[in-house]
Amino acid sequence: MRMRMSTRGWTLVLILVLVAVFALSISPAVTGQAKREVVIRAAVRADASGPDRAVNLQRAVDRLNPKLPDVTIRLQLEEAPTPGWAEETTRLMRVFAAGEGPDVYTIAHEFVGMFAKAGHALILDEMIKKYPETYNDFFPSQWTSVKHRGRIYGIPQDTEARMIYFRIDRLKQFGWSDAQIKGLPGRVEKGDFTLTDMAELAQQMKDKGLVDWGFYHRPTRGPDYYQIILAYGGKLQDEKSGKLVLDRSATLDFLRFLHDNVYKYKITPSGMTNIPWRSILGPFSAEGKIQFIMGGIWQSGEFIRDYGVTKDPVEFFTNIDWTLIPSGRKGGKPVTLSHPIIYIVSARSKEKDLAFRIVTEASSAELNAIHAVNSYHIAVRKAVTQLAAYKNHAWLNRATPLLEYATFIPNHEDFGRYDQIIYEAMQAVETNRLTPDAALQFVENQMRSQIRDQLMVVE
Amino acid sequence: MATQAPVLSVTRPVPSRPTRRRAGLILLFLGPFVLLTVVFFVIPAVLTGLLGLTDLDAAFQGQVVGLENFRGFAADPLLPRVLLNTVVYVFFTLMCFNVGMGLLLALMTTHISDRAGTVFRAIWLLPRLTPQVVYALLWLWFVDPTKYGLLNTVRGWLGLSALDLISWSPWLVIVIVNGLIGASLGMVIFSSAIKSVPEDYVRAARVDGAASLRIIRYIILPLIRWPVTFVLVYQTLALLTSYEYILLVTGGGPFYDSTVYALYVFKRAIESGDYGYGAALAFILVVVGAVAAQFYWRFLNFERMITQPRIESD
Numbered sequence: 001m002r003m004r005m006s007t008r009g010w011t012l013v014l015i016l017v018l019v020a021v022f023a024l025s026i027s028p029a030v031t032g033q034a035k036r037e038v039v040i041r042a043a044v045r046a047d048a049s050g051p052d053r054a055v056n057l058q059r060a061v062d063r064l065n066p067k068l069p070d071v072t073i074r075l076q077l078e079e080a081p082t083p084g085w086a087e088e089t090t091r092l093m094r095v096f097a098a099g100e101g102p103d104v105y106t107i108a109h110e111f112v113g114m115f116a117k118a119g120h121a122l123i124l125d126e127m128i129k130k131y132p133e134t135y136n137d138f139f140p141s142q143w144t145s146v147k148h149r150g151r152i153y154g155i156p157q158d159t160e161a162r163m164i165y166f167r168i169d170r171l172k173q174f175g176w177s178d179a180q181i182k183g184l185p186g187r188v189e190k191g192d193f194t195l196t197d198m199a200e201l202a203q204q205m206k207d208k209g210l211v212d213w214g215f216y217h218r219p220t221r222g223p224d225y226y227q228i229i230l231a232y233g234g235k236l237q238d239e240k241s242g243k244l245v246l247d248r249s250a251t252l253d254f255l256r257f258l259h260d261n262v263y264k265y266k267i268t269p270s271g272m273t274n275i276p277w278r279s280i281l282g283p284f285s286a287e288g289k290i291q292f293i294m295g296g297i298w299q300s301g302e303f304i305r306d307y308g309v310t311k312d313p314v315e316f317f318t319n320i321d322w323t324l325i326p327s328g329r330k331g332g333k334p335v336t337l338s339h340p341i342i343y344i345v346s347a348r349s350k351e352k353d354l355a356f357r358i359v360t361e362a363s364s365a366e367l368n369a370i371h372a373v374n375s376y377h378i379a380v381r382k383a384v385t386q387l388a389a390y391k392n393h394a395w396l397n398r399a400t401p402l403l404e405y406a407t408f409i410p411n412h413e414d415f416g417r418y419d420q421i422i423y424e425a426m427q428a429v430e431t432n433r434l435t436p437d438a439a440l441q442f443v444e445n446q447m448r449s450q451i452r453d454q455l456m457v458v459e
Numbered sequence: 460m461a462t463q464a465p466v467l468s469v470t471r472p473v474p475s476r477p478t479r480r481r482a483g484l485i486l487l488f489l490g491p492f493v494l495l496t497v498v499f500f501v502i503p504a505v506l507t508g509l510l511g512l513t514d515l516d517a518a519f520q521g522q523v524v525g526l527e528n529f530r531g532f533a534a535d536p537l538l539p540r541v542l543l544n545t546v547v548y549v550f551f552t553l554m555c556f557n558v559g560m561g562l563l564l565a566l567m568t569t570h571i572s573d574r575a576g577t578v579f580r581a582i583w584l585l586p587r588l589t590p591q592v593v594y595a596l597l598w599l600w601f602v603d604p605t606k607y608g609l610l611n612t613v614r615g616w617l618g619l620s621a622l623d624l625i626s627w628s629p630w631l632v633i634v635i636v637n638g639l640i641g642a643s644l645g646m647v648i649f650s651s652a653i654k655s656v657p658e659d660y661v662r663a664a665r666v667d668g669a670a671s672l673r674i675i676r677y678i679i680l681p682l683i684r685w686p687v688t689f690v691l692v693y694q695t696l697a698l699l700t701s702y703e704y705i706l707l708v709t710g711g712g713p714f715y716d717s718t719v720y721a722l723y724v725f726k727r728a729i730e731s732g733d734y735g736y737g738a739a740l741a742f743i744l745v746v747v748g749a750v751a752a753q754f755y756w757r758f759l760n761f762e763r764m765i766t767q768p769r770i771e772s773d
Contacts, residue, residue: 117518275603276603
């Protein structure tokens, strides 16, 4: 009898266990153990000036996983130490060609056309409509930077303003009054203080021995140079056809400006493109040895973080201030250039929806603000500007109004080639390897042979 | 016995055991190297040649364009300058450093005490042991054109103004940067060769009253002719395809002043994304390398060099 009871009991226990296991297996929310694990591969260029760009993707996954009922995302993050965004683009292209492309990646916006044309970027027009609370909040102008032939291929991750930084203390030593110094950005806005005025002022200050050099620019390839072409009234892209434009007269003015800075005004060293960054940013910000540098808002963060400049905004802006890039001609419009870094979802990803959800989560106001505030980048959406950390950030507050003058470089698949040719020409005129006229001829010949029918040459 | 011989020559029997063994040995010894050469040279060279027939772009998309890329060489305005750069770079690096400095170092370090010579050679090997990027970064710090670079700091102490060495003479920079690395290979090979020179030759010369320079001129140099030829040939081919230090230190600039052919291939293929044109350029380099190797083999009598030791018997 006892034996029979025992057998029944065991049978009952066994049935209960089986039922329990079955129940647990069909309700993953109870334990989470049976969730399907999905690996999402992300590639974000290792960039000391914005490490949160990558970390935010991991933060997004951490926030997203508890919300997903049947999937656990495991993020494989690759941070390649490529020297710049152009190099990161060619690296990613090779990775995709080898069939190893990531699900999510970041690029500089001007390369979106190249990825779109190659079929590595997912069209996002429909997907962004699913998350209006996030994407309707973006500044409308930002969408320009992620479009290629009218379609949206990316999500803006950050943006910035570029400017001419200048030393206030040296201007005072030169004899300028407080009112003159405070009025300088206003004069630039009105077109009353041009690039030539800047060069002449820098020459006088250098001649007086107040600074070692008058004007520095970046030593590498990058978007800054196009501000000068635009400041001389140039065009980079034809709106109707979408083709790249070589504006001969504005490009010649740009090359002459660089050449004159070295050989006429002697305010820029001929080997400007051989100077390491640290010998540019440190001497300007910490030592006040350079009067003007063409830079960007994120470099204020570098002045503070890497070169020991005060983080007290009042003290900072006692010695350093900025203006828009002055126009090339009296009465002309000043310029700044925004260069958003954008997230792309791969068109070849097997988990496009999940990849896009990570991007959406990383674009939340809280996470985006972490990157913006820490790296001195300007917000891409309104909600970020309402957060206390952003609101109280003196540098970002002062730089945001510059965006009224924002321009972008073209999202064209051949812009990488265009950019390489312009950089070689500007290096050639600064080092006196070519005269400005010969450099313009070099630019035209190279562009005609490399960009071919996607190029329009205008006078 | 005499009647059997013709029968044997006509029937051609199955190879005997020693013949099969010989074939097996050949396969065993040569097989891996033939395989390596095919996998890492022949196949890539053929693929490069085929890619050179396309207009493959940065997105790895393109069409077959036949010989258009090769015809494009004539219209490439930068190519003559790049070729001249390559000749100058290879010649001066080879003569001044890889062979010249290597030989000088070998002669000097074998004419002092063994211990001092070894220490001196070890110091000269340091650049070769340093990771390439670190070595290049040290150079960039040295030639920084502002007053913050090492060279200009020293010039500042001497009351001299800052010098932008890269703009002033990019050739000097890239020849020295490559030469300091390249000299060490020659130094090691020449030192070993000099030490193999039979001691009695040198002693006999000394007894006859020959000074050190005459011993070097008439005994050592003729006896190490083969190692010198080898280094000359090997380093010529190596320099033709090398660009990494130039890329890291000068970037091929200012403008195209220090862009050599291999770097131009890299720039066009990798930086500009013209993989088709870059592959066509690279294929020419492969052909030039192969022709040069054949030339050396035939005209410098390499076959003779590798058949038996030359130092003792020549």
